[in-house]
Amino acid sequence: MENKCPFCGGKEGVWRGYRHNLSSVKRMRLCKSCGRKFTPDDGFLRMRFGKEDILYAVSLYRKGLSTSEVVKRMKRRGVSISRWTVILWWRKFGDYGKR
Ligand SMILES: [Zn+2]
Known part of the structure; x- marks a missing residue:
């Protein structure tokens, strides 16, 4: 640190x-x-994500990508997250847009 x-x-x-x-x-x-x-x-410190980033990650995961694949794709997008974050977002926002 x-x-x-x-x-x-x-x-x-x-x-x-x-x-x-x-x-x-x-x-x-x-x-x-x-x-x-x-x-x-x-x-x-830079763990502040836009709604777009979160929904993009969730949509990738919904498509069947593994958490580590999602992490890689997000990194390419300039967003650094952990696999655990993907799970958290999925739990929180996974239903988004389905209803
Ligand atoms: Zn000082």
Whole structure:
């Protein structure tokens, strides 16, 4: 995990509080050099997907592709997800558009 401050590059920091978003809770870090708060990049920072991306993944899975195939196709599209994410989306949005 990268704990370097994205603003000033300082490595000195303390854990300070949490940031909540729709899918998860992130720990916040307070930089000692510049005093700004940031969330260290643990690879999930860009886990914000558009409805289109989600529905595209779900439609691929519905077509019978395996989860790893869906992950590969999404990667080609510039969207990085895990196989577990495919399952979660399928459970959540699998019925979308069927009714
Ligand atoms: Zn800083």
